Structure formats: C-alpha cells, structure tokens
Amino acid sequence: MPPGLARLLPFLQWWPRVNRVTLRADLIAGATGAILVLPQGVAFATIAGMPPEYGLYAAIIPTIIAALFGSSWHLMGGPTTATSIVIFSTMSTVANPGTNEYVQLVLVMSLLAGIFKLMMGLLRMGILVNFVSQTVVVGFTAGAGLLIAASQIRHYFGVSMPLGLGFADTLEFLATHVRDIDWYVASVATITLLSGIAMRRRWPRFPYMIGAMVVGALYAYLLRFIPGFTVSHHIATVPALPGPIPAFAPPRFSLEALRKTTSAAVVVGIVGLAEAISIARAIAARSEQRINANQEFIGQGLANIAGSLFSAYAASGSLNRTGMNYEAGAKTPLSSIFSALFLVLVLFAVAPLARYLPIPAMAGVLLLVAWGLVDVKRIRKICRISRAEAAVLVVTLLATLLVELGFAIYLGVMLSLMLYLGRTSQPRVVHIRPDQLEHARALTSIPRLPDISELRMIRIQGSIFFGATEHVREALQDLDPHDPACRYVLIDAVRVNFIDAAGAKMLAEEAIRRRRLGGALYLYRVNDEVLGVLTRSGRIEEIGRENVVPMNAPQMIARASRAAEAL
DSSP states (O other): OOHHHHHHSTHHHHGGGOOHHHHHHHHHHHHHHHHHHHHHHHHHHHHTTSOHHHHHHTTTHHHHHHHHHSSOSSOOEEOOHHHHHHHHHHHTTTSOTTSHHHHHHHHHHHHHHHHHHHHHHHTTOGGGGGGSOHHHHHHHHHHHHHHHHHHTHHHHHTOOOOTTOOHHHHHHHHHHTGGGOOHHHHHHHHHHHHHHHHHHHHOTTSOHHHHHHHHHHHHHHHHTTSTTOOOGGGSOBOOOOOOSSOOOOOOOOOHHHHHHHHHHHHHHHHHHHHHHHHHHHHHHHHHTOOOOHHHHHHHHHHHHHHHHTTTOOOOEEOHHHHHHHHHTTOOSTHHHHHHHHHHHHHHHHHGGGGGGSBHHHHHHHHHHHHHHHOOHHHHHHHHHHOHHHHHHHHHHHHHHHHTOHHHHHHHHHHHHHHHHHHHHTSOEEEEEEEOTTSTTOOEEOOTTSOOBTTEEEEEEESOBOTTTHHHHHHHHHTHHHHOTTOOEEEEEOTTOOOBOHHHHHHHHHHHHHHHHTTOEEEEESOOHHHHHHHHHTTHHHHHOGGGBOOSOOTHHHHHHHHHHHTO
16 A cells, blocks of 8 residues: 555555454444543533534544544543543633533534644644643542532532632632532432442443433432422432534634634643543554554544534543453454444434433543542552652642643643753762673673773763763863762763764863863764764864764773773
8 A cells, every 4th residue: 555545545554354253243342432531521521611512523523533544443532531521621711611612612612622623633742742742631530529529510500609609718718608519419429429439340341321320310309209309499400412423613703703713722632632542552562553654643633623623522542442342352443433424313313312411410420530530559559669750740730720731731731841950960980990700891870890090981971972071071070079080981882872973072171071081082982873963063073083883892901901090
C-alpha cells in the first residue's frame, strides 16, 4: 500500500485483518461498550454543564470518525471526565451552564479544539505530548475528581447553592448551610453511591453505573409509599431525552463566539490529546501494537470537527471504555464503530425512561466516578520516589482546585520542564580510579582505591550542552584547590551522549588552561556523535587529537599516567 494512501485512509491498514472471527469479537466488545457509555455519557454531559443527550451524541459520530482515522486498534473515543471538567471550568465563565448560549459556545469551542488537534497532527507535533508528564496528569486528574465531587454537592444534599462557586467556597457554603440539607434527597444519593461501590467490588465486569442508577431510581420511587411522607416532589429527575440520532447542525460562528472560546479550545485540545495518546500507548503496550501519535492526533481532530457538526461536544479517548474494549477481546477498530451503532439502537428503547432517573442518583454515580479519578496508589508512589515530583503533583492539584484547570495544566508542564532542565543542566560528575585488581584497570568510583599521582579522573554522567557547561567547568576547576599539583585530568565520556557547540568550546578552553599549567586534558571512550561535533567544530585540534580516544582503549589511562609521572 502506498505510504501516502495509508496516511490519508489509515483504516485501509487494518481492514485486511477483518474476518468472521474478528467480527464476532468486535460485535461483543461493541455491545459492551454501548452499555457502558449510556450512564457515562449522561454523567459526563452533566459534568460539562451540557444537557444529558449531548454526552450521548459525543459517543456516536466522534467515536466512529476516531476509529476510522486514528492509529490505535483499541482506543474507544467519546465523552470523558477530564475533557468534561475542563469544558465546564473554562466555559462556565463566559455563559451559564445548561443554557442555549452555553451549548452553542461549547459546540463552537469543540470545533476549534478539533481544528487545533488536526493541525497538531498535520504538523507532526505528536512528540509535544511527551512533555505532559504522568505526574502532571495524576495531579490534574485527582484535582478534577475533587472538583467533580464538589460540583455535585448541591444535587447530593439537595442544597440550593449559587452558581459559579469554587472548590473551597462550595465546601464553606455546605458547612454553613447544614440545616438546609434535604436528607431524603441525600438518602437517594447515598443509596445509589453505596450500591455502585458494592456492585463494583462484587461484580467488577457488571455495568455497575447502570445498576446503581436503577437501585437509586427504585428507592426514590418507593419513598412515596412510606406513610406520612410526601417527598417525591422534592426529588428532581433528569429531563426526558430527545431522539437518539443527532441532527446535522453546524455551530453558529461569530467574532464574539471565537473570542470567548479560542483559549478554551487550546486547553481542551491539549488535555484531550494527552489523554488519548496516554491511553492508546498504555493499551498498545499490552497488545504489542505500534501507535502513531501524529495519526492519532489527526483522528482525534477529525472526530471533534465532525462531532461538532452533529451536536457532539469535544470527545477524547475514554480510559474505562478502552480498557473494557481490550478486555472484551476487540480485534479491530470496528468494535468502536459497532459501539456507536449499538448505542443508537439502545437509545430508542432507553431514552423515554430517562425522565424517571433522579438527579440525586446521578450525583451519587458521579461521586463514584470522582473517587475513581483520585489514584491514591500512584500518588503515594510518586511521593515516595521523588520530592520534586511530589511537589509538581501537589502544585498541579492545588492549581486545579483553587485557580483554573487550563492554568493548572500549563503550570504543571512548566514545573516538569524546569525540573528536567534542572537535572540535565547539572550532570553528575563522579571521581573515578583504576581498579588494579580488574582486567585492563577498569574504572570504578570506589573511594578506597588510590589515585594515580598527578592524574585525576572523572566520569560525566549526562550531556554537555549550553545549559550544563558552567556546571561541568566548575567541577573541573574544583579539582585545582584540592590538589594544586594535579594538572592532568581524564574525562571518561562513556555516558556523555550529546554535546553541542558550547560544550565543545568549554572542553577546548579547559584543555588550553591545563596545558598552560603544564598538564593536559584527556577524553576517554568518546562516542561517535560527540566525536563528530568536536571534529566539525574544530575543537578537537585545540584539545589535541591524540588526547581524544573514541573507543574503549585502556592504553589511554597508561598514557595519561606516564605523562603525569614524567613531571
């Protein structure tokens, strides 16, 4: 198949794998995915501040397009918690959630987010997602989970709250209005929550969200038969869902809409891409499939563009549905397409029943979803491994809770890059000595071994680039005060994988300084890439070509030792 055609129509690469066996497996996985997304779509739309049906729309057209034009065989697209909470956080400041204005602006933003993702893929910028570290994702996701929980407090406890309260303000409002709690409403939410926890633990493969909602709805219905209680009118229900098939309705563009949605589209695009790629790669590691990040960007972009034309808000890769898709035995992306088609069929029967679903029951399910986003095990592991990574996690989490989700992502990425640059700009410099007992005088960092008279040897563990030159220069010059007679220095460069022009210049200046002191600088075990930079820059002549050894040559140590002992 011509490479150009494969990039244009990527589904032609996996289509030959389709046969009777794969079709059966994909049909089963698709049916399971349709059942799973039914409660999730309604829940995630509520999180995003959208009417419930829009979450289901996001699981139809975007799922099909992402499957056809993505690179993963198992990634299942649709509405997600992270994307939904980012949409609510960024868009609720420009319009009231649930209103027609809000819906139209979210659809405009979804189209812009799709264009942003598509451009990222066409420009082959898939590598940029690697800069969103897992620590940032864990902190952001945990913060998003807590925000989801806070957003459902009004529905969980039946307390009337002002719109737009932040995390801390919501908790403070609840603490000062405990007397306003409607305990009948809270009991419906609690029964739903406990039912979901019990079902998930007892039957992990069972669609526990649906089961929990059914239990909550039955409990709310039975309350009206309790003698002396008339609380049914206090328990609000979800509005009836319209027809299951979204109509073609392009977003309404205007300069004002673009002004209000452009920055949010970039944030939603970044979060959606990071989410989709991380999930696709995690599943690909188990299925032994190779993921093309740029093609996945294109697939996600086209999915959001096409979805926005059919009333679907921004979608991404779903962790729960993708994991379920793989575990259910899906063989090709047809499972995602079948999932979308099955969802349309299911909605014909289920949509009229939505009006019997209590909103407190939805709040109980969303609290279950929120707690699942707080990965306690990974948070503990990160805190044990590195204090710096733990600081990035905490800062990202707090920024998510107290500031704004888009800012939290940017801040987390900036902190991660600062830590990375801090580590790479200070490569470890280890003092080494030849071990006389080892063959060919192998170099070791064991401190009890003696040095070689006036020769000092160090090993640089990292790249020597413009940001690290001063650190390495100071390490070389620090050898002088400890032993003024030490004029010969050997650098074991076996772990120096990269050097730039600034690093080559620094080594040449150090070699010249050593010669001025009557000594020399030797570079030992230099790899081909580093040797090429030294040669092309002309610095190898300043260092001394005879003092640079490009391979494991024990004679370098002996040569340096004889030069030092000759003084």
